[in-house]
Structure formats: C-alpha cells, structure tokens
Amino acid sequence: MKPTEFVKVNSQFWGEHLKEAAGHLPVSHRTELPGPMLLPRMMVLTETPDWNILELVGLSREYRTLEVRRQKAATVEEYFGIGDGRTVVANLKGQNWFKDATITTEAGKSALEKRFPGTGNMLGNEVVGPADELLRFGPGNYSTFDRALLVHTAGDSLRAHWVFFALAIHRSEPADKYLDFLRNYSNASPHLDPIGTVSLPVDPAVLKADAFESTYLAHGLQDSTVDEFLDKHESILLSAFDATKLIRQPALGDLHPDFILERADGSHVVGRLELPVVDTVNGKKRRRVFRTSVQDSATELAQYAEYLGNAENRSQVKSKYDVDVSDLRQLVIVPSQGTVTPAAGVEVVDYDTILRIHLAATA
Template sequence: MKPTEFVKVNGQFWGEHLKGVAGHLPVSHRTELPGPMLFPRMMVLTETPDWNILELVGLSREYRTLEVRRQKAASVEEYFGLGQGSAVMTLPGENLFKDATIATTAGRQALNERFPRSANLIGEEFVGPGEELLEFAPGNYATFDRALLVHTAGDSLRAHWVFFAVAIHRSEPADKYLEFLSTYSNARPHLDPIGTLSLPVDPSVLKADAFESTYLAHGLQDGGVDEFLDKHESILLSAFDATKLVRRPALGDLHPDFILERADGSHIVGRLELPLVDTVNGKKRRRVFRTPVQDSAAELAQYAEYLKSADNRAEVRSKYDVDVTDPRQLLIVPSQQTLTPAAGVEIVDYDTILRLHLS
C-alpha cells in the first residue's frame, strides 16, 4: 500500500467511524457508559521504508474532524522504540496489545518508583530485558489499543501512552487493511468502540482549560510558559504525585521551566519542548530547538550540575522553600514526536501525563 493510499483509507474509516460513535453512544447510551467519552484529536500517519504507521493522539471532550499529520521515520523500531540493542519483544505475524503495558525491566521498575498513578493503567504486562522495546518481524499488523510503552536506553527513559496505533507492512493492500479495521471494530463491545475512551471521572474535570489543548504543540503557538503552567498545574501535580510547583525558578543565570516537589520529598526539574512564546521586555520571543531533545537535555544537565553545590541549594531553599538534591530531569514533548535517547533524562509526552492524571 502506497502512503497516499494509507492516508485515504484512514481518512475514510476514522471519519465515518468516530462521527457515527459521537452521534450515537454519548446520547443513546450515556447512562450505560463508565463516564464521559473522549475522542482523539489528531491522526498521525508515519511512513518508513517497509511499514506504514497510524497513531491517534490527543484527548478531546467531543468529536471533531481529525487533524492529519504526515511524517517519516527511519524504521518502525525507531518510531516505537528507544535505543539500539536487544528487544523486549519480537513481533512475528499479527499482534494485538490491548489495555496493556510493554516495558523494559528497568522501565517497569521506574513506573513503580516514579509514576505511582500508573498502577491503574498497567493491564496485561509484557516486560523483559533490553534497550529496544520492539523488533518487528515480517508480517502484517501490530495493533496497540490503549497501551503504555516504557522504553529505556541506559539511564534515559521514555514513557508513552498510546491511545490507538497500528503498524502495517507496506506490502499489505489497501482493501485488506480497510477490512482489518472494520473487522476489529465490529468485534469490539458496542459500548467500547475503538479509538475512544470512556472514564469514570467527574465531567467537571474535563471542563478545565487543559482540555482545550490536550497534546503539546497544538493551540499553544501564542502561549507562554506561565500560561501553560496556569492551565496544567493540577495535571502536573497529579501525574507526578507532587505537592508543589515552583514556576520559572532562577538557578543563578539558569531558568528551568519548573520544579516539582513530590509527596516523598524528592524533586523533578522540568523543561517544556514547545513552540512557546516568551515575552522579554515587552517583545515576544519564540524558542527555537535545532535538536529538541539534545538541546533540552543539555539544559537539564546544567540545572542538575548547579544543584550539586551546597551553596546553590541553600540559595534555592531560601528563595523557593524547596530543598532540591539530585533531582529527576524531565522533558515534556509533543505526543506525536519520534525521539532519540537523552542521557539521564525522562521524556514524557502530554497525552501520557494527561492519562496518568485521569487514572
């Protein structure tokens, strides 16, 4: 199937499917659902030399026509994995992961230690040693239906909650792929259609400003760091089991976007990889990242180095009432971005943070 055919088939199927669900279930079966129904906001279509990949990202309170983003990746392993070396799982033929967690051994341990709310998302577990998460063998489909992927490469970690994704070998014809989507959709319970999520949460939670833009790099082009933190403070605190958010602290001449103080007394120093606008002397200034993860990782390493000094820590404690020792280094990225490892850095996208919050 050519990439143009892949775009056409997905546009046809998901437009009809999600529009039909939105016009029926939240109305006719509202009282039978666990809670409010959420829909994806963007369809990301990725082309590799041998595979086509569909991923639905974002969480929206209502169905809206999906935005479409097309991109390329060097390999299907690069898209779903992190690092090089042995893989946790090899995927021959057809594979389905539904309400599941796929993680390296180190990644699974990190979930317990760093993301306590993830206990509500684990589901069926696929865990093993390795630095690459998945190795795709010749075959047709690999489907990830509400799956949590936790990659590690050395001391780098990447956590990504997948709403719905399919990797299909490019040898598969378009009509067979459309038949696969239809068959899989028809096999699902009527009250749990593919590409949707219904959660037992208070609907008022979903009316917060955060749900105006539920994945990074969308609708934030004219926002700034302070505006982002205003809208998402409660979500950041919840997802990272934190009790305090320090905004834009000054570490000498360095300025991380935030510091989180967790309930256990540990700390996270964070940076946002966003197309944000900072206002300086009344003028707007955009951030520019030539190599986003590496640039941000270098900044985070400087923050951690600064906080190794007892005198510097004392100054931070005096100014912000936080005693920061050996902080975790966190980079928040767009949900649809393909990433490379960054030593010592935790990389988490906003869809995953939001899903942890809603758990």
C-alpha cells in the same frame, strides 16, 4: 499500499467510525458507560521504507474531524522505540494485538512504579522483559497497539508514551485488505467500547479545564507563554507526578528552568518544556521549536542539576522559594505526536501521557 492510499483509507474509516460512536453512545448508552467518552484529536500517518504507521493522538471531549499530520521515519523501530539492545517483544510477525497493555523493560517497570504512582490504575496486561529495546518488527502485516503504555529505557534515560491507538502495517498490504482489517477489528470490539475511544470514571468537571483542550499540543499554545502554560496545566502536572508544589521558572543564578516540582515523597523534578510556547528573552518573544531531539534540553537540565548539586546554591534556593531540593530528576516534556531520541539521565514524557496518568490518578 501507497502512502496516498493509506491516508485515504484512514480518513474514510476513522471519520465515519468516530463520528458514529460519538453521536450514538453518549446519548443512548450514557448511563452504561464508565464515564465521559474521550476521542482522539489528530491522526498522525508515518511512512517508512517498509511500513505505514497510523497513530491517533490527543484527547477530546467531543468529536471533531481529525486533523491529519504526515511525516516520515527511517524505520518502524525508530518510530516506536529507542535503544538497540535485546527486545521485550521481538520479531513481530503476522498479526499482533496489544490492548489495554503496558510494554516495558524490567528497569522501565521499576522506574514507572517509583516515579509515576498514578499509572497503577492503567497498567493493564503487562509485557515485561530484561531488555534495552521494546519492539523489533519482523516480516508481517499488522501490529496493533490499542491503549498501550510503552515505557522505553536506554541506559539511564527513560521515555514513557501512552498510545491511544496505533497500527503498523507492511506496505505490501493492499488497501482493500487493510480496510477490511479495520472493519473486522472494530466489529470485534465491545459495542460500549469502540476502538479509538476511552471512557473513564472521572468527574466530568475535571474535563472542563482549559488545559484539557490543549492536549494534542497544537492550537492555542503557539501564543502562550511558559507561565501561561504552567498556570493552565498545574493541577495535571501535580497529580501526574504525585507532587505537592510547583515552582514556576525559578532563577538559579543565570539559569532558568521552566519549573521545579516538589513531590510528596520529598524528591524533586526539574523540567523543561519542548513545546510550541512563547519564550521571552531580554524582553523579546521567541517561539520554541521542537525538532525531535532532546539533546539541547538535556544539556540545560544537566546545568540545572550541577547548580543544585552545590549545597550553597541549594540553600539559596530554599531561602528564595521554600524548597529544599533533593533526589533530583530531570524531565523534558515533548509534543505528543513526535518521535524522540534518548538523552542520558533524562526522562522524556509527552503531554498526552502526562494527561492520561493524571486521569488515571483521578479515576
């Protein structure tokens, strides 16, 4: 199937499927759903030399025609995973389905439980292995990830990514068979739980915040400043990281991280946003541009950690911001629809995953 055919089939199927589900279930089966129905906001279609990849990203309170983003990746492993060691799920051949599942390394599972307590409500079926790489694809046709949490580790780096719905299909598969697969998979799903949606037992008021409208990190953020982003998303960051306090853009000498979170257990997270928000330098505005590498942010985070590793500096920070920094973690928040490479000692989490962890903690 050519990439143009892949785009056409997905646009046709998902447009019809999601519009019908959104127009029917919240009306006729509203009282039978666990809670508000959430739908994707964007369709990312990725082409590799051997595979076509679909991923639905973002969370929306209502149906809107999916925006389409097309991109290329060198390999399917590059898109889904990091690291090049042994695999948790190796040689994905034929047809594979992962639904309401967590796929992770043993190190990733341990880190997840410690760093994101809210994930306890969303782990689902667990596929855990003593490995450095999550997935390695073999000859086959389909691999489907339906509400799956992928937690990658590479050395001391960590990447958490919640997949709303993703599917990798070998490019040798004809378009008509792919469309048949989507229809059969959809028909096999429970009527009250159609593919590409999620219903959560959360207070609908939680979903009315402005922050919820920016979940797929495109519209509305380009003209936001870092402070405006943190103002809108403070409650989400606090609950996702089990934190009690957010310090916005603290001054660490000449260094200026985007935020520091103080967690309930007394540990801290220093963070950097790799999002299309406006940064201000010497009175002039500039936009941040995410180019799939977190290395620049990792370098800055290492400087923050070195600064806070000094007892005198920590004392000054405590006096100024009333926060006694200890057991520091380094975090980069990235756009939800991008692929990333690891950076030593850095956690990489996209905003959709943070939002999903927040909703799990709220449920």
